[in-house]
Amino acid sequence: MDAKLRMDYYAKKKLMDLLEANGLVFDEDSHLTWIPEKAKEVELFKFKNIEVKLIDAESTLVSKAIHAPQKNKQLIRQAIDSDKFPLLVERIIENNGKLNFFLEDNSE
Amino acid sequence: MNKRAFIKKIKEIAQQDKRRRLDSRYLKVMGFLVAKGFLYTNKKIHLNPNGHINLTDAIWAGRFVEPRILEVLPAAYGRFKKHFSGDAETVENLEHIIEMIKQKSDHKIEFYGISIEKIRPWFFIRLRDRRSKSLDERKVSKTFRFKPETVDILKKLKDQTGQSETAILEYLIATKRVDSSYKI
Numbered sequence: 001m002d003a004k005l006r007m008d009y010y011a012k013k014k015l016m017d018l019l020e021a022n023g024l025v026f027d028e029d030s031h032l033t034w035i036p037e038k039a040k041e042v043e044l045f046k047f048k049n050i051e052v053k054l055i056d057a058e059s060t061l062v063s064k065a066i067h068a069p070q071k072n073k074q075l076i077r078q079a080i081d082s083d084k085f086p087l088l089v090e091r092i093i094e095n096n097g098k099l100n101f102f103l104e105d106n107s108e
Numbered sequence: 109m110n111k112r113a114f115i116k117k118i119k120e121i122a123q124q125d126k127r128r129r130l131d132s133r134y135l136k137v138m139g140f141l142v143a144k145g146f147l148y149t150n151k152k153i154h155l156n157p158n159g160h161i162n163l164t165d166a167i168w169a170g171r172f173v174e175p176r177i178l179e180v181l182p183a184a185y186g187r188f189k190k191h192f193s194g195d196a197e198t199v200e201n202l203e204h205i206i207e208m209i210k211q212k213s214d215h216k217i218e219f220y221g222i223s224i225e226k227i228r229p230w231f232f233i234r235l236r237d238r239r240s241k242s243l244d245e246r247k248v249s250k251t252f253r254f255k256p257e258t259v260d261i262l263k264k265l266k267d268q269t270g271q272s273e274t275a276i277l278e279y280l281i282a283t284k285r286v287d288s289s290y291k292i
Contacts, residue, residue, distance in 0.1 A: 023145040023236055025229045070221060071175045074125045080115060081122035089111060100109075103117055108172060 002030045011050075036062045036095055058085045066097045076102055125173070133165035134173045140191065145236030146180040163194025163202075171220065178220045182206065183230030206231075247274075 001024050005012060019026055039059035045052040055063075061079050064072040065088075076092075079085050080102075092099060109117070128134060139156030141147045163185070170178035182205045185192050201219070208215055208224060209231055217224050254262070265276050 020234050023234060025233055029225075071179075073175070074173065077118050077122040077125055080118045089115060093111075099114055103114070103121065108168070 001025065002027050002033050004030060004033060034063050034067050035059065036066070036091065038091070058088055058091070061085060061088055062091045062095060062097075065092045065102075066095050069098065069101050073102060073104075128173045131169075131173070133162075134169040137161055137166045137169045137177060138174065141177065141180060141184060143236070144184065144188065145233070146184050146230060147174075147176060159191065161192050163192055163198045166192075167198070167220065175222075178222050179226050180230045182209075182219055182227050183233075186231060187235070 143155035143157035
């Protein structure tokens with residue numbers, strides 16, 4: 001799980017235990033996650049002491065296309081092919097992403 | 109290439125990606141990794157927890173269909189060796205990664221472009237079957253020759269506490285009842 005955490009030690013420890021119990025791993029490099037401009041926050045939970053927000057799917061894809069293209073090559077192609085993210089290509093270009101990378105020879 | 113031409117080309121390659129997601133090599137590997145709890149997918153997939161995986165097929169699936177397979181493959185191999193087979197070079201490569209992780213080495217090694225920092229956590233996650241031990245939970249077999257009275261004490265402690273003899277010894281060592289200054 002990638003997440004920018006703002007919480008005290010005990011809350012983080014509890015979160016890590018919950019993730020482990022559910023077979024999930026927190027990526028300790030999450031603080032390096034880049035959130036592109038125009039990203040929209042979507043509220044997932046709002047409790048008395050806890051707020052959890054998601055970044056909209058298109059912005060998440062832009063972030064992946066710019067900072068982890070190798071790991072997400074097929075995902076980005078699939079997203080473009082789906083026509084569900086009409087501004088995805090433009091936003092990759094705006095953020096100096098290498099579009100040609102996603103066209104690179106994929107033959108075996 | 110203009111934007112329209114780029115999207116057209118991407119759509120062509122995406123069709124190839126789609127065909128590859130139906131390839132039996134990919135489905136078999138994903139079925140195994142999802143069943144064991146290394147990966148998650150929102151697609152309906154036939155789970156394959158007892159399958160036998162060819163490492164060449166797994167690497168193909170990681171390179172051409174789902175790169176996350178490469179991230180978890182060393183840990184899956186390390187924790188379920190009996191389920192895998194492959195050529196000597198790949199096995200040696202994976203054994204080397206496992207050894208580096210056991211030794212907590214900070215050598216910069218990679219597996220098909222994936223850094224050891226990204227590979228390491230998968231050796232320690234709790235898996236779905238709850239039976240396979242992570243690298244830090246695995247027990248190592250050791251043989252000791254004790255004095256008979258020590259064995260008697262150990263047996264008494266076992267009866268009193270209901271703990272195993274191994275658990276009692278581990279507790280004594282962990283609580284440093286015997287520290288490094290101990291001398292015979």
